[in-house]
Amino acid sequence: MLLLTLTNACTAAALLFCLLACPGRRRAERRAAGLAQELAARNRQLDLFASELQSLGLGMMGQANATPAAGMDGGVEGHGRALLCLAADLRDAAALAAGPRVLKEEALQLGPVLEEALEQVRLALVPSRRQWRLAPELHEIAILADRRAIRGALVQVLTRAVRHTRNGDPIELRLVRAAETVAIVVEDEGAGLAAEDLTAIGGTGTRGLGLGLVVARQLLHAHDGELTVEAVKGIGARAWLTLPRRRLLEPAPSPG
Incomplete structure (x- = not known):
């Protein structure tokens, strides 16, 4: 009888713990999901910014290469290469924080x-x-x-x-x-x-x-x-x- 009483008491305590813990766990899960969405949005912004920098960098290199006067001292071309490097670094930063890639194969x-x-x-x-x-x-x-x-x-x-x-x-x-x-x-x-x-x-x-x-x-x-x-x-x-x-x-x- 004593064993049964102890068992019932343990079960009740476990249920009470679950009732108290579940709201906290749900809040933590919602918080984690929100942070994941925020991180994904920031990564998308970084990727878009990197694309803009890449286009600018290629454009500057194109102008410097095709116009000798513009690229004579290597300044314009050097700036173009620097922008391409910065774009690559931004993409790397976003990629390292991103989750697994989901493929649509065909x-x-x-x-x-x-x-x-x-x-x-x-x-x-x-x-x-x-x-x-x-x-x-x-x-x-x-x-x-x-x-x-x-x-x-x-x-x-x-x-x-x-x-x-x-x-x-x-x-x-x-x-x-x-x-x-x-x-x-x-x-x-x-x-x-x-x-x-x-x-x-x-x-x-x-x-x-x-x-x-x-x-x-x-x-x-x-x-x-x-x-x-x-x-x-x-x-x-x-x-x-x-x-x-x-x-x-x-x-x-x-x-x-």
């Missing part, structure tokens, strides 16, 4: 997605230009991926290549297949990145990831892929946007 012909990314960079860079060299195979394949995510990753990698090159310099895009992966490779002959910049992010030697590409890396990670940069200062750089081979679909049908 079968994509890679060619049109590449052209969209290139056009976005070209328009911002006018009147300066780069020699974009796209391997024909890039227009002949299809992948299973999120269109906005892949385009966003490409824009960031292409912008980085522009930042380290000058008017008229070549930037090559090609496809590399391996047994378990397929990669879009972006190669430039610009200034490259210092080895210490790469190792600071976790790379070894001249292989790793430079600052300003955290967003692109997260977008690739969401596809179970990877972003890697190989660079030699003063010679150039090679960025690998790698995806699992299973994301490579049958070749897209040729037009006509």
Whole structure:
């Protein structure tokens, strides 16, 4: 009888504790949800601000590259590069605070997605230009991926290549297949990145990831892929946007 009484008393105490604790827990949950929404809104604002800075930076570089007088002392071009670096840093800050990426996967012909990314960079860079060299195979394949995510990753990698090159310099895009992966490779002959910049992010030697590409890396990670940069200062750089081979679909049908 005493045991039954103690059991009932413990049960009543537990119920009373739950009644008292539940309102506090609900308030804490609502507070956490509100903070998450506020953080997401701030991250979106940072991303929009970064996009504006990126466009301004590309525009300044375009004017300096195409007008010798404007870029004679490197001032205008230097300011443009500084804006691009600031935009990349803002994107990195927002990306590091953001949650997991949610993908909307579909079968994509890679060619049109590449052209969209290139056009976005070209328009911002006018009147300066780069020699974009796209391997024909890039227009002949299809992948299973999120269109906005892949385009966003490409824009960031292409912008980085522009930042380290000058008017008229070549930037090559090609496809590399391996047994378990397929990669879009972006190669430039610009200034490259210092080895210490790469190792600071976790790379070894001249292989790793430079600052300003955290967003692109997260977008690739969401596809179970990877972003890697190989660079030699003063010679150039090679960025690998790698995806699992299973994301490579049958070749897209040729037009006509």
